[in-house]
Amino acid sequence: MADQKDNSVIIQEFSNFLKAKGKRRTPERFKILEKVLEFKKQFTIEELNQAMLNDAFPVSKSTLYNTVEILREVNVLRKIYTAENAIAFERVGQVANIHLMCEHCGRIKLVKDTNFMAYMNARKFAAFSTSYYNLTVYGICNDCARKLKRSRSNKKNNK
Numbered sequence: 001m002a003d004q005k006d007n008s009v010i011i012q013e014f015s016n017f018l019k020a021k022g023k024r025r026t027p028e029r030f031k032i033l034e035k036v037l038e039f040k041k042q043f044t045i046e047e048l049n050q051a052m053l054n055d056a057f058p059v060s061k062s063t064l065y066n067t068v069e070i071l072r073e074v075n076v077l078r079k080i081y082t083a084e085n086a087i088a089f090e091r092v093g094q095v096a097n098i099h100l101m102c103e104h105c106g107r108i109k110l111v112k113d114t115n116f117m118a119y120m121n122a123r124k125f126a127a128f129s130t131s132y133y134n135l136t137v138y139g140i141c142n143d144c145a146r147k148l149k150r151s152r153s154n155k156k157n158n159k
């Protein structure tokens with residue numbers, strides 16, 4: 001699975017964060033994180049609670065809220081609103097792609113870079129709290145590079 005490697009980085013960062021903040025690294029918190037990482041799209045606290053119950057791992061609502069708050073702090077989750085205006089959460093990591101944009105044809109290719117994500121998730125800015133980020137790298141795609149090369153050599157041959 002594509003997200004597998006990212007998850008181990010996230011779990012490590014979560015653990016480091018709890019330690020740094022002097023919070024207890026309880027099995028409940030790690031189980032909640034595990035369930036959070038299984039969601040492929042947005043979810044509500046109710047759905048997270050249900051996922052915990054499905055695994056026969058009931059936790060209190062306050063533990064759920066508390067852990068979700070920590071996951072927002074470490075930039076794993078962000079708060080969003082559903083179409084029904086209910087509060088939901090989604091993974092920040094799912095939008096943290098690097099966009100490779102071709103300046104010639106405008107096509108954008110998405111790539112994941114675990115090192116970049118780990119760096120950005122740990123990066124704190126003064127007097128600013130990050131919701132999400134993306135990086136766009138500008139350049140030229142192989143198709144355009146090939147075409148450009150061909151048209152250059154055609155010009156040369158026509159002379």
Ligand SMILES: [Zn+2]
Pocket residue numbers: 102103104105106107140141142143144145
């Ligand atoms: Zn192109």
